[in-house]
Amino acid sequence: MTSTLVTGIAELVTHDPSLGDDPLGIVTDAALVVDAGRVAWVGPAVQAPDADARVDVEGRAVVPGFVDSHSHLVFAGDRSAEFAARMTGEPYDGGGIAVSVAATRAASDEELRALLARRVAEMRAQGTTTVEVKSGYGLTVEDETRALRLAAEVTPETTFLGAHVVPPEMREDRSAYVDLVCGDMLGAAVPHARWIDVFCEPHSPHAFTEEESRRILTAGRDAGLLLRVHGNQLGPGPGVRLAVELGAASVDHCTYLDDADVEALAGSDTVATLLPGVEFSTRSPYPDARRLLDAGVAVAIASDCNPGTCYSSSIPLAISLAVREMGMTPAEALQAATLGSARALRRDDVGHLAVGARADLTVLDAPSYLHIPYRVGVPLARALDLGLTPTPTPS
Numbered sequence: 001m002t003s004t005l006v007t008g009i010a011e012l013v014t015h016d017p018s019l020g021d022d023p024l025g026i027v028t029d030a031a032l033v034v035d036a037g038r039v040a041w042v043g044p045a046v047q048a049p050d051a052d053a054r055v056d057v058e059g060r061a062v063v064p065g066f067v068d069s070h071s072h073l074v075f076a077g078d079r080s081a082e083f084a085a086r087m088t089g090e091p092y093d094g095g096g097i098a099v100s101v102a103a104t105r106a107a108s109d110e111e112l113r114a115l116l117a118r119r120v121a122e123m124r125a126q127g128t129t130t131v132e133v134k135s136g137y138g139l140t141v142e143d144e145t146r147a148l149r150l151a152a153e154v155t156p157e158t159t160f161l162g163a164h165v166v167p168p169e170m171r172e173d174r175s176a177y178v179d180l181v182c183g184d185m186l187g188a189a190v191p192h193a194r195w196i197d198v199f200c201e202p203h204s205p206h207a208f209t210e211e212e213s214r215r216i217l218t219a220g221r222d223a224g225l226l227l228r229v230h231g232n233q234l235g236p237g238p239g240v241r242l243a244v245e246l247g248a249a250s251v252d253h254c255t256y257l258d259d260a261d262v263e264a265l266a267g268s269d270t271v272a273t274l275l276p277g278v279e280f281s282t283r284s285p286y287p288d289a290r291r292l293l294d295a296g297v298a299v300a301i302a303s304d305c306n307p308g309t310c311y312s313s314s315i316p317l318a319i320s321l322a323v324r325e326m327g328m329t330p331a332e333a334l335q336a337a338t339l340g341s342a343r344a345l346r347r348d349d350v351g352h353l354a355v356g357a358r359a360d361l362t363v364l365d366a367p368s369y370l371h372i373p374y375r376v377g378v379p380l381a382r383a384l385d386l387g388l389t390p391t392p393t394p395s
């Protein structure tokens, strides 16, 4: 294994507060040494040690690779007409998920694997280096297991979402479906999943109630999975408080919150993951990130790349929306899409570039991270390929 010195970094964002006065731990005119897939040294370029190899990024900014802690990448089919309807005022209620379920069930393993690989490559090309991938478009024991098996080929952050919606063939007997999710489906999913998630949403007839969600999450936890929740997406609801009650790592969407939700989050270890691409693509009001941050809530930003509410895999777009529409500063938004989303995945080896972190570097065709929201829509960010063998992820 050779060490690599990365030079020519105009601005390096480390998130290591010991490396500068700024909370982002910014080093200007910086260099960084990578050894065995980890950050081995960070500092001013003039003090850089020698290394076996050298990569010059020629005056660009480098930030921690984006951590996308919420995505649904294992699906087939097309729902662009649904997006167009949304733009003319059609509301979203989760009913379109059944369209993706039918197309996904009909696809072969090879088709799904190719679609997934293309979406992960698209993310990497935009600077994402860690991604969580959910099942949820299979909704049978066999199809959910297949989705998780394929997801596990591309990431260790796999999430069992059998409780995405009640599938059309079981609508007459919801409780039988909940039994299946908590029983055989969970048993088959566990070997391929790290997380369990549920779409807890009283404003969708297709999603799950508070009681159903509590049952499913508790069964998942008893089976050894860690918890995450889709909550408070379409209106006020119990998702946030349930996530906090059960010790979920993250509750995602958080679009409609009351004071008790914010208070519960502030006193908890549950991260509020905001998904502004969803509000953009469904013409919905954006969550109030400022209110959460001012209350001391840990906030993450992720893409929620999925065929229904947001078919965008772009974290730079999510950062731009967070800054323009949700009251976050560029620094807060970048931190939420790296350190915050790593926390939402309970990972401390990614989302920052302090010594010892995984060497997941995202390089910007710009001199500063401020250009991410400033140059909205311009493809500035890409994951830096150092030709490294990936280091194993902690279990």
Ligand SMILES: N=CN[C@@H](CCC(=O)O)C(=O)O
Residues within 6 Å of the ligand: 072, 094, 096, 097, 100, 199, 230, 233, 278, 304, 306, 307, 308, 309
């Ligand atoms: N809300 C639930 N699940 C996805 C949307 C899935 C779909 O419409 O296909 C979400 O996170 O928004």
Ligand SMILES: [Zn+2]
Residues within 6 Å of the ligand: 070, 071, 072, 230, 304, 306
């Ligand atoms: Zn989602």
